Amino acid sequence: MEGRDQIVLVLDFGSQYSMLIARKVRECNVYCEIVRHDIPASEIARLVPRGIILSGGPSSVYDDGAPRCDPGIFSLGIPILGICYGMQLMARMLGGDVGRADRREYGKAELAIDDDSDLFAGLGGSTTCWMSHGDSVTVVPPGFTTIAHTYNTPIAAMRDETRRLFGIQFHPEVAHTPRGKEILQNFLYRICGCSPSWTAAAFVEESTRRIRDHVGDEGRAVCALSGGVDSSTAAVLVHRAIGRRLTCIFVNNGVLRKGEPERVLSTFRDHFKLDVVYVDATERFLAALRGVRDPEEKRKRIGHEFIRIFEEEARKLGNVEFLVQGTLYPDVIESRASDTGPAARIKSHHNVGGLPEDMELKLIEPLRYLFKDEVRVVARELGLPEEIVGRHPFPGPGLAVRVIGEVTRERLDILREADAIVEEEIRRAGLYDELWQAFAVLPAIRSVGVMGDERTYAYPVALRAVTSQDGMTADWARLPYDVLERISNRIINEVHGVNRVVYDISSKPPSTIEWE
Numbered sequence: 001m002e003g004r005d006q007i008v009l010v011l012d013f014g015s016q017y018s019m020l021i022a023r024k025v026r027e028c029n030v031y032c033e034i035v036r037h038d039i040p041a042s043e044i045a046r047l048v049p050r051g052i053i054l055s056g057g058p059s060s061v062y063d064d065g066a067p068r069c070d071p072g073i074f075s076l077g078i079p080i081l082g083i084c085y086g087m088q089l090m091a092r093m094l095g096g097d098v099g100r101a102d103r104r105e106y107g108k109a110e111l112a113i114d115d116d117s118d119l120f121a122g123l124g125g126s127t128t129c130w131m132s133h134g135d136s137v138t139v140v141p142p143g144f145t146t147i148a149h150t151y152n153t154p155i156a157a158m159r160d161e162t163r164r165l166f167g168i169q170f171h172p173e174v175a176h177t178p179r180g181k182e183i184l185q186n187f188l189y190r191i192c193g194c195s196p197s198w199t200a201a202a203f204v205e206e207s208t209r210r211i212r213d214h215v216g217d218e219g220r221a222v223c224a225l226s227g228g229v230d231s232s233t234a235a236v237l238v239h240r241a242i243g244r245r246l247t248c249i250f251v252n253n254g255v256l257r258k259g260e261p262e263r264v265l266s267t268f269r270d271h272f273k274l275d276v277v278y279v280d281a282t283e284r285f286l287a288a289l290r291g292v293r294d295p296e297e298k299r300k301r302i303g304h305e306f307i308r309i310f311e312e313e314a315r316k317l318g319n320v321e322f323l324v325q326g327t328l329y330p331d332v333i334e335s336r337a338s339d340t341g342p343a344a345r346i347k348s349h350h351n352v353g354g355l356p357e358d359m360e361l362k363l364i365e366p367l368r369y370l371f372k373d374e375v376r377v378v379a380r381e382l383g384l385p386e387e388i389v390g391r392h393p394f395p396g397p398g399l400a401v402r403v404i405g406e407v408t409r410e411r412l413d414i415l416r417e418a419d420a421i422v423e424e425e426i427r428r429a430g431l432y433d434e435l436w437q438a439f440a441v442l443p444a445i446r447s448v449g450v451m452g453d454e455r456t457y458a459y460p461v462a463l464r465a466v467t468s469q470d471g472m473t474a475d476w477a478r479l480p481y482d483v484l485e486r487i488s489n490r491i492i493n494e495v496h497g498v499n500r501v502v503y504d505i506s507s508k509p510p511s512t513i514e515w516e
């Protein structure tokens, strides 16, 4: 939080909600952070936030052990906005009343605005809002007035003008509340007095300065570069701060896509002038994967091998004190939520899990407060090529989890060629940016075909293309037939060892995006 002079805190009563709110606040160019719901008022006072937002959450204020905030926060003189559960909690803690609902109100509602002087300024008499709640406020606390209502919810928004405390029952952070951003902007700019100064350029400047301070004049750092947007952005940012005292280690694990090692090296060595140690460890990884068919075992072996190689290379460098990691904010929140908050633990992917503890490296995590879309904005600000910034996600275990069954050099080569054709044709059709991922999979079967006069017995290639917001759920992409046809023709004609192409038309759930 250091140096971010205008900060808004989101108190976390259910991290999915908090995260969405935090993203929306940052979209208003105001820096914000998510903190525990029970953070002491004294700690908040020390952080001097411009405003506080109490998030929604899955609890009812009547539940045993329902999460509460420190009552002291209401008398700090800092503006507070309670959203959904946050509003109900505020009402209950300040002497109002909350009614238990027989049934949930869920969906769009027309919000009639009774007072448009501050929170709802500029919205006119009514606006659409998204409701998702069981309980609701039935009596406002002393000092509060009702400032909006809906058909089902007589107290849909409330305010204590003197103490600058606000509560809204609906969710301004979701797209179904079309003017939710204006409501948040009113809170941030009008009520809290924030200005929209949190930008990528400001982030880059400030991070550079902080990394420099942290590492000092002599310190050296090492990072694992994968060519993905997170590790690339982290590396370029740290390089901006400490130059060639950063060494990047780029391990070719033999399961990368076609042309990837060359592309990563030319971008970072030639263009950005980073000090990159390139390790072609293809043989070691293939040896570690020999005979392995189980997907989780493949992941485990690739992970172990990677750590071993990284460790060997890092030790060769000598006195390195710092390790750069591209950890993102959702990972931080989710791992924090798992041991504290009311939110359920959600699966999280870590870039480089389980790095050697005995190396005693201090961490530099320059992206630890950023969301993925913010990383992309920062990456562009740093001049990273669009090819890296907009690149589809690629799993750490790479093509090894797309060669079904045993991973051999021959089968990897087949898949690599087929995959390159898929990407080329998807880009040529202008569809790349619309898709979450599009790639080829090599099943462990063969089928009969006929080429010329000859019978063939060769592999099929499965084409997988999905749309998704976050990879948690996904829909198979309705690719145009002519694109499917071009991909199929090219793969069968150009990739030796393939005589058939099939299209995967399953969504997630119940399928997953990757086949393994």
Ligand code: XMP
Residues within 6 Å of the ligand: 299, 349, 393, 394, 395, 396, 397, 437, 471, 472, 508, 511, 512, 513, 514, 515, 516
């Ligand atoms: P699934 O297959 O679980 O994938 O629907 C969801 C997203 O996660 C990626 N994925 C991985 N990423 N290591 C990673 O770094 C992995 O082991 C891994 N497995 C899946 C997948 O590509 C998709 O974007």
